[in-house]
Amino acid sequence: MNIGQQILFFVSALGAFNGIVLSVYLLLGKKKRSVPTIFLITLLLALSIRVSKSVFLYFNPSIPRIYLQIGLSACFLIGPALYYFFRSVQENVTKIPTSWKWVWGILLGIIILTGSILPYPAYPAIWNNVIVYIIYLEWMIYLIATGFVLKTVLKTFLVNRSALNSTDKFRLLLYTGNCLVFLAYLLSLANIICGIYIIGPVLFSFLLYLSIFYNLQGARYENGLPVKSEKKKIAAPDAQVWIEKLETAIREKELYKDPNLKLNDLAKIINISVHQLSQLLNDNLGKGFSTYINEYRINEACRLITTNDHLTFEAIGYEVGYNSKSTFYAAFRKIKDTTPALYKENIS
Known part of the structure; x- marks a missing residue:
């Protein structure tokens, strides 16, 4: 190899090696791992194995074919790992649902059965002409599905990039990086651009180091995503955007008006983590979730008291989201420092 090839090998191989090291660190670094972290570990391992296979094949085409089978098998898990990583983050999943376990059981079963019945060393033509296309089709389908999961972030990026916070930027980095790695391999598979095969590993290395650099700039990982420190308020520009949303x-x-509205429900609706929403309310607005929602409910109740004489106070309480008359009265007194009856009397 000349000096250029040596540098290329070093960069791409080091990225693959560090990806494996990082995934092992995430696996062993904590006694209790969140659901997003489990899928992030799977994603890093699958990508690292796929990239390692690409590096060694590119610089040594005579490597044993079993390694090609391992690399392509790992590739079958990249799309699902990315998709379920983002879904688990978006939906604040704390326990892997049974339906997800079934999907992963099927995926792993396909890999084991295919590898056992049709091993690459014995059936290279089937792998190169059929199975590889199925793998890339599945990867593409999961990338598209992940795009739908991130549609709010992608729309915000296209309409108003300044509205993106640090978490959104990390999501975009991870998603677009995976899309670019897929595109590099797809173009190589289709023989559209000569020599682009090694670009996949190089892109992965760049993505990995950029993510690490991003983390070192003051963000930290929590449930698989970087968020700002709990001791600091969300920056004013970001806070204003989230408050408006x-x-x-x-x-x-x-x-x-939903009596069962919870903090995590509201976080999902505006596409923000529960931690960040709680931080936004407590640190930036100076009030808890319960107080914030009660203010909306009581203001609406005051409007109804003023404009609807035929409604009883109890009916108004149910209308604005309270499950009982006593809870409504207690909240009204706390917000308005009076009772509904006295409020109506003073208005009259």
């Missing part, structure tokens, strides 16, 4: 969602959808 929050208020718009609550007003337009009248979310406060």
Whole structure:
């Protein structure tokens, strides 16, 4: 190898090696791993194995064919790992659902059965002309599905990039990086661009180091994503964007009227983590979730008291989201420092 090839080998191989090291660190670094972390570990391992196979095949085409089978088998898990990583983050999953376990059981079963019945060393033509295309089709389908999971972030990026916070930027980095790695391999498979095969490993190395650099700039990983430190307020520009999203969602959808509304429900609706929403309310607005929602409910109750004489106070309480008359009265007194009856009397 000349000096250029040596540098290329070093960069791509080091990225693959560090990806494996990072996944092992995430696996062994904590006694209790969150669901997103489990899928992130799977994603890193699958990518690292796939990239390692690419590096050694590119610089040594005579490597044993069993390694080609291992690399392509790992490739079959990249798309699903990315998809379920983002779904588990978006939906704040704390326990892997049974349906997800079935999907992964089927995927692993396909890999084991295919590798046992049709091993690459014995059936290279089937792998190169059929199985590899099935693998890339499955990878593409999961990439598209992941795009739908991230549609809010992608739309925000296209419409107003300044509205993206650090978490959104990391999501875009991870998603677009995986898309670029897939595209590099797809173009190589289709023989559209000569020599692009090694670009996949190089892109992976770049993505990995950029993610690490991003983390070292002050963000930390929590449930698989970087968020700002708990001791600091969300930056004013980011906070203002989230506050506007929050208020718009609550007003337009009248979310406060749902008596079962929870913090995590509201976080999902505006596409923010539960931790960040809690931090936004407590640190930036100076009030807890319960107080924030009660203010909307009581303001709506005051409007109904003023404009609807035929409604009883109890009916108004149920209308604005309370499950009982006593809870409504207690919240009204806390927010308005009076009772509904006295409030109506003073208005009259």
